[in-house]
Amino acid sequence: MQEIATLAEKVRSGQTRAVARAISLVENRHPDRRQLIGELYRHAGGARVIGITGPPGAGKSTLVDRLARALRERNLTVGILAIDPTSPFSGGALLGDRVRMQKLYTDSGIFIRSMATRGAMGGLAPATHDAIDILDAAGFDWILVETVGVGQDEVDVVRSVDSVLLVSVPGLGDDIQAIKAGIMEIADVFVVNKADRQGVDRTVRDLEVMLAMATDLEWTPGIVKCVASRGEGIEDVLEAVEAHRQWANESGILGRRRKEQLRLRVENLLKEQVLRRADEVCNLNREIESAWEQRLDPYEIATRIFERIES
Amino acid sequence: MQEIATLAEKVRSGQTRAVARAISLVENRHPDRRQLIGELYRHAGGARVIGITGPPGAGKSTLVDRLARALRERNLTVGILAIDPTSPFSGGALLGDRVRMQKLYTDSGIFIRSMATRGAMGGLAPATHDAIDILDAAGFDWILVETVGVGQDEVDVVRSVDSVLLVSVPGLGDDIQAIKAGIMEIADVFVVNKADRQGVDRTVRDLEVMLAMATDLEWTPGIVKCVASRGEGIEDVLEAVEAHRQWANESGILGRRRKEQLRLRVENLLKEQVLRRADEVCNLNREIESAWEQRLDPYEIATRIFERIES
Numbered sequence: 001m002q003e004i005a006t007l008a009e010k011v012r013s014g015q016t017r018a019v020a021r022a023i024s025l026v027e028n029r030h031p032d033r034r035q036l037i038g039e040l041y042r043h044a045g046g047a048r049v050i051g052i053t054g055p056p057g058a059g060k061s062t063l064v065d066r067l068a069r070a071l072r073e074r075n076l077t078v079g080i081l082a083i084d085p086t087s088p089f090s091g092g093a094l095l096g097d098r099v100r101m102q103k104l105y106t107d108s109g110i111f112i113r114s115m116a117t118r119g120a121m122g123g124l125a126p127a128t129h130d131a132i133d134i135l136d137a138a139g140f141d142w143i144l145v146e147t148v149g150v151g152q153d154e155v156d157v158v159r160s161v162d163s164v165l166l167v168s169v170p171g172l173g174d175d176i177q178a179i180k181a182g183i184m185e186i187a188d189v190f191v192v193n194k195a196d197r198q199g200v201d202r203t204v205r206d207l208e209v210m211l212a213m214a215t216d217l218e219w220t221p222g223i224v225k226c227v228a229s230r231g232e233g234i235e236d237v238l239e240a241v242e243a244h245r246q247w248a249n250e251s252g253i254l255g256r257r258r259k260e261q262l263r264l265r266v267e268n269l270l271k272e273q274v275l276r277r278a279d280e281v282c283n284l285n286r287e288i289e290s291a292w293e294q295r296l297d298p299y300e301i302a303t304r305i306f307e308r309i310e311s
Numbered sequence: 312m313q314e315i316a317t318l319a320e321k322v323r324s325g326q327t328r329a330v331a332r333a334i335s336l337v338e339n340r341h342p343d344r345r346q347l348i349g350e351l352y353r354h355a356g357g358a359r360v361i362g363i364t365g366p367p368g369a370g371k372s373t374l375v376d377r378l379a380r381a382l383r384e385r386n387l388t389v390g391i392l393a394i395d396p397t398s399p400f401s402g403g404a405l406l407g408d409r410v411r412m413q414k415l416y417t418d419s420g421i422f423i424r425s426m427a428t429r430g431a432m433g434g435l436a437p438a439t440h441d442a443i444d445i446l447d448a449a450g451f452d453w454i455l456v457e458t459v460g461v462g463q464d465e466v467d468v469v470r471s472v473d474s475v476l477l478v479s480v481p482g483l484g485d486d487i488q489a490i491k492a493g494i495m496e497i498a499d500v501f502v503v504n505k506a507d508r509q510g511v512d513r514t515v516r517d518l519e520v521m522l523a524m525a526t527d528l529e530w531t532p533g534i535v536k537c538v539a540s541r542g543e544g545i546e547d548v549l550e551a552v553e554a555h556r557q558w559a560n561e562s563g564i565l566g567r568r569r570k571e572q573l574r575l576r577v578e579n580l581l582k583e584q585v586l587r588r589a590d591e592v593c594n595l596n597r598e599i600e601s602a603w604e605q606r607l608d609p610y611e612i613a614t615r616i617f618e619r620i621e622s
Contacts (some may be wrong), residue, residue: 041608129609184566208357262609263599267586269613273579274585277617288574297352298440298573299345302580310621 004032007063008039014138019079019111026130029272037130044136045258047079050241051158052146054167059193063167063237064146065229068110070234071142079135080112083124083147083157125156128242129261133161156268159201160261162254163188163244165237166221168207170199185214187221188244191237195225219247274309281308315343319350322523325376325449327422330390334424337441340583348441355447356569358390361552362469363457365478370504374478374539374548375457379421381545382453391423393466394435394458420450437579443471471572473565474555476498476548477532479518481510496525498532499555502548504535530558539562547562585620592619 007025010018022040026033028091035080061082068078113128135143141260147157160166167186190207192200207223222240226233248254278284282305291301317335321329321414333351335346363371363378372393379389426438439456446454457467469475477498501518503511518534533551537544559565589595602612 034614037610038608042606259599259603262603262612263595265609266594266595266599266602266612269609270585270589270617271582273613273617274581277621278578278581280404283572284577288577289568291577292570292573295353297349298576299348299578301573301577302584303345305577306581306584310588 001032001035004035005039008036008137009140011040011134012043015112019134021111021140022134023113023115023131026134027127029127033130037133040133040137044133047132047136047140047143048163048245049132049136049143049145049161051164051166052144052159054159054163054191058169059228060146060167061163063191063193063226063234064144064169066228066231066234067144067237069231070238072107072109076141077109077139078111079138079140079143080110081131081135081143081145082112082114083116083128083145111135111138125160126265126272128157129160129265129268158186159264162248162257163241165189165191165241167191167193168203169194170197170203178179182225188219188248189240190221190223191238191240192223192225193228193267195233196227196230200225218251218253219244274306276307278305281305312343312346315346316350319347319448322351322445322449323354327419330422330445330449331424334426334442337445338426338438340438344441348444351444351448355444358443358447358449358451358454358476359556360443360454360456360472362472362475363455363478364469364475365502368477369480370458370539371478374476374502374504374537375455375546376486377539377542377545378455378548381549383418387452388420388450389422390449390451390454391421392439392446392454393423393425394427394439394456422446422449436471437576439468440471440478440576440579467575469497470575472614473559473568474552476500476552478500478502478504479514480505481508481514487559499530499559500551501532501534502551503534503536504539506544507538507541511536514567528557529562529564530555540543585617588620589616592616 007018007022011022022036025036050067052064054060064080068080071078088173107148113131115124115131132143132145143161145157145161164186164190168190170192192207194200202221204225211217211220211223217236219252222243224233224236226237228234244253248257275284287301287305318333319328322333333347336347361378363375365371375391379391382389399411424442426435426442443454444458454472455470456472475497477500479501481503503514503518505511515534515536522528522531522534533554535544535547535551537548539545556565559568586595595616598612598616
């Protein structure tokens with residue numbers, strides 16, 4: 001459709017409102033997103049895409065804010081995606097900070113956007129991948145993707161970036177470290193934030209021990225201390241990201257990772273597609289209702305539906 | 312196959328080793344799981360399935376342990392599934408506690424099993440759903456599913472239960488509360504553990520305020536204090552679970568929820584199925600490689616693969 005082609009054009013010329021509209025479109029999984037990404041994809045791929053993850057309270061937003069400012073000082077433009085878990089209870093509050101933060105940026109070289117899980121069937125990852133393409137095609141030099149580092153969904157999200165920063169803070173304790181289990185192995189840089197706090201040396205040592213225990217690491221993540229709230233150590237963080245990027249480029253890992261990202265995206269889209277098709281070949285709710293009455297097992301139901309999709 | 316039919320028979324007669332083998336089979340997503348669940352599904356549905364979730368450090372394992380003992384005192388049998396995030400870094404350590412715990416149970420009326428995300432394409436939810444069926448068909452009266460309450464995957468896991476207990480502790484602070492965002496709305500009972508700690512009243516009040524703010528709640532979750540490590544308040548927890556159960560039964564919510572669980576399972580199996588079929592109609596890795604060279608966008612690739620599945 002012409003409308004989407006026009007929107008894609010406006011995105012490419014970096015118009016803030018077009019970028020925002022395009023992201024809403026992929027976030028809501030609107031059918032037009034296919035054409036939109038089709039138009040934009042070949043213009044994407046130039047941006048540096050960085051994931052910032054870690055437990056709540058680690059100071060990720062503050063770090064992202066400081067990184068963005070430091071990059072702006074180098075005349076680089078920055079797109080920020082903050083991935084928020086939503087809830088009827090707390091959704092508003094979580095997004096609130098970001099909305100306030102956005103108001104601080106009158107600088108058109110920074111674009112900031114919160115994205116929320118809306119219980120969409122495909123989860124958050126496909127929408128985030130698409131949003132990265134949009135910011136990339138819009139010409140942002142760096143894209144910072146901030147997410148709470150827990151759960152498969154979040155792991156999928158940070159898998160769609162070139163370098164992953166895992167943010168810790170001293171004193172969160174072993175319990176909290178455990179939460180990062182699923183995400184540890186994909187960290188490229190460990191950032192210990194709030195490094196003016198007691199216990200920072202222990203946290204660094206813990207990370208070193210963990211790294212020493214890990215075998216088969218292709219890349220040994222750097223460990224960087226910072227105090228994001230005071231802007232201390234931000235250059236060191238950027239340097240560590242740069243070191244990873246250089247290694248990833250030279251080793252061919254960057255290319256491999258981007259191919260893995262593509263595979264992950266294709267898989268997620270296939271999953272979206274199969275659910276949509278299932279609802280087309282049969283009314284899924286009615287099908288479940290009738291299968292429930294017959295006490296059919298889920299494998300039997302799924303196989304029957306899949307056969308109808310294939311036939 | 313006869314072998315699976317025999318295994319199903321042994322599961323139904325409650326043989327511990329058969330139950331363990333059957334769970335390994337679904338955990339590894341072995342092709343035979345289809346037949347196995349086909350044999351067991353119609354014998355499942357009698358157990359009380361309870362989810363216990365909350366942030367790390369909330370004392371979930373201790374609570375589960377105490378609940379199991381209390382149920383055993385009532386001569387009820389208990390199956391426990393502990394869902395662990397795995398990682399090359401910390402996976403072993405996390406599972407370690409549970410392995411030690413298992414040794415404590417010489418009582419054949421308790422079965423305990425850790426399940427781990429293995430990066431399986433379908434995620435953890437399908438394996439957990441199948442494992443619940445297995446324990447249910449094996450005749451366990453209660454099934455306790457323990458999981459760290461974060462991420463879509465975990466939300467999917469606890470959606471497969473009849474009642475969800477969300478465990479909090481005093482003093483974790485707002486940051487940690489935020490992590491539970493995605494899971495808050497599916498809690499049926501709020502348990503405030505470590506209630507001998509300072510700040511317990513504030514935690515309870517915070518929960519009350521949150522509940523008061525939530526509109527459109529069909530069920531107002533009870534808030535129960537306990538000190539699991541000393542076995543205090545365990546009966547109150549069971550009473551709150553009972554109250555929810557009774558309401559869920561009478562209101563018809565239990566039936567509706569179980570139908571929703573069935574739908575979720577079918578959807579997850581369709582997703583598993585489409586990825587397997589994609590790999591059959593084309594070698595997915597090779598397909599991605601060639602699409603990458605041509606700079607095809609993910610939607611185009613997914614559509615092409617899906618068309619081949621359908622034709």
